[in-house]
Amino acid sequence: MTGKAFSEPIYVTRPFFPNLQDLHESLEEVWQNQILTNNGPKHKELEMALCQTLKVPSLSLFNNGTIALITAFQALDLAGEVITTPFTFPATPHVLTWNQITPVFCDIHPITMNIDASKIESLITDKTSAILGVHVYGTPCDVSEIENIAQRHGLKVVYDAAHAFGVEIDGKGIGTFGDISMFSFHATKLFHTAEGGGLTFNDRNLKAQIDLLKNFGIKNEDEVILPGINGKMNEIQSALGLINLRYLEEERQRRKAIIEVYRQELSNVEGITLLDFPSNVRPSYQYFVIRIQKDKFGVSRDDVHRQLKEYNVFTRKYFYPLCSDYECYKKSSTARLPDLPIAQKVVQEVLALPLYGHLPLDDVKTICDLIKSFSSVRRKSHRAR
Numbered sequence: 001m002t003g004k005a006f007s008e009p010i011y012v013t014r015p016f017f018p019n020l021q022d023l024h025e026s027l028e029e030v031w032q033n034q035i036l037t038n039n040g041p042k043h044k045e046l047e048m049a050l051c052q053t054l055k056v057p058s059l060s061l062f063n064n065g066t067i068a069l070i071t072a073f074q075a076l077d078l079a080g081e082v083i084t085t086p087f088t089f090p091a092t093p094h095v096l097t098w099n100q101i102t103p104v105f106c107d108i109h110p111i112t113m114n115i116d117a118s119k120i121e122s123l124i125t126d127k128t129s130a131i132l133g134v135h136v137y138g139t140p141c142d143v144s145e146i147e148n149i150a151q152r153h154g155l156k157v158v159y160d161a162a163h164a165f166g167v168e169i170d171g172k173g174i175g176t177f178g179d180i181s182m183f184s185f186h187a188t189k190l191f192h193t194a195e196g197g198g199l200t201f202n203d204r205n206l207k208a209q210i211d212l213l214k215n216f217g218i219k220n221e222d223e224v225i226l227p228g229i230n231g232k233m234n235e236i237q238s239a240l241g242l243i244n245l246r247y248l249e250e251e252r253q254r255r256k257a258i259i260e261v262y263r264q265e266l267s268n269v270e271g272i273t274l275l276d277f278p279s280n281v282r283p284s285y286q287y288f289v290i291r292i293q294k295d296k297f298g299v300s301r302d303d304v305h306r307q308l309k310e311y312n313v314f315t316r317k318y319f320y321p322l323c324s325d326y327e328c329y330k331k332s333s334t335a336r337l338p339d340l341p342i343a344q345k346v347v348q349e350v351l352a353l354p355l356y357g358h359l360p361l362d363d364v365k366t367i368c369d370l371i372k373s374f375s376s377v378r379r380k381s382h383r384a385r
């Protein structure tokens with residue numbers, strides 16, 4: 001180990017903490033209202049504010065993104081098989097399993113790392129009811145091709161947009177694509193409510209159905225009309241969300257500046273690939289992920305991940321291992337290694353670097369210097385000079 005480790009650990013992310021006084025004032029209103037949950041005033045206000053921010057016609061808040069996504073499949077009454085990506089957080093396929101739906105794993109695109117639309121059709125069977133795309137790291141899926149496939153085969157489209165808060169394609173909110181999209185408002189997200197999530201949809205008629213499903217299916221005092229669940233966001237979470245929204249643009253700009261330093265420092269390093277956003281896409285600034293090609297960089301992604309820890313820098317191998325390699329899915333006929341060659345390759349290369357608004361730019365530069373210093377290829381060429 002050369003050089004000094006950071007005195008404090010640097011994590012892949014840190015939650016945004018707003019001014020505590022602002023939260024205190026907002027909680028005073030909650031205390032005055034005497035309403036803590038069940039579609040209270042803060043909840044209603046946050047739903048309206050998020051519709052504007054996300055540029056969506058309709059939104060329903062939830063206590064977390066996973067329960068929201070489970071509910072989306074209930075609302076659309078889906079069953080059988082759903083085609084999805086193996087390169088995602090465990091919640092994505094687990095949500096299908098919780099709905100008694102079989103996840104069918106489709107390989108990913110070599111550049112975007114999202115579900116490869118050109119490979120979806122070969123996986124459609126008479127049991128397929130939907131496609132579940134994930135906008136991994138906030139990069140949009142090939143939404144137009146997925147829409148075409150869905151129309152041709154009469155399938156629903158659901159998007160896991162957990163990483164895609166504020167993403168737009170040609171000025172259109174990402175949550176307007178497909179039948180339903182799910183956003184996560186977990187503490188580690190760009191916008192958060194500590195724990196929380198939301199479903200967005202164009203069909204306003206879905207709102208009543210989804211709101212019923214997240215409240216036990218209770219229609220009124222005398223009628224329970226659906227087998228619902230408790231998916232409600234409470235007033236304290238909603239109050240935190242409303243305050244965090246005030247700081248959203250500031251947090252985005254800080255993350256943008258950090259990403260610029262990363263890009264400047266790492267874009268010309270042999271063996272490191274950065275993920276580019278198309279020019280018509282407004283980015284999420286949720287994660288900053290690099291890909292490390294061992295044959296060109298000299299050391300593997302795992303080595304970089306391990307060596308950074310020695311310097312007190314805790315990066316993450318999001319999303320290693322592939323979902324198709326989990327014990328609960330690996331026996332599935334679509335989890336076979338030869339059918340998922342790109343996902344198998346990508347999952348060995350990705351590394352999410354620290355990204356959060358109050359990460360000092362000097363620290364970002366130091367992290368980049370450390371990464372570059374690990375490259376045995378560089379060291380060899382230095383010695384040769």
Ligand code: T4K
Pocket residue numbers: 011012013014015064065066067088089091092134160162163183184185186187188196197314316318
């Ligand atoms: N779909 C996708 C594609 C997702 O990525 C996710 C969640 C979901 C669905 C489900 O949405 P939710 O049901 O969660 O709303 C984190 C988050 O827990 C998870 O929400 C997120 N994706 C995933 C990508 O990341 P972990 O296990 O990696 O987080 P954790 O707790 O290790 O936190 C990472 C680092 O952040 C820690 O090392 C330290 C720091 N941290 C974290 C928390 C929670 C803090 O400093 N303070 C904190 O309070 O999953």
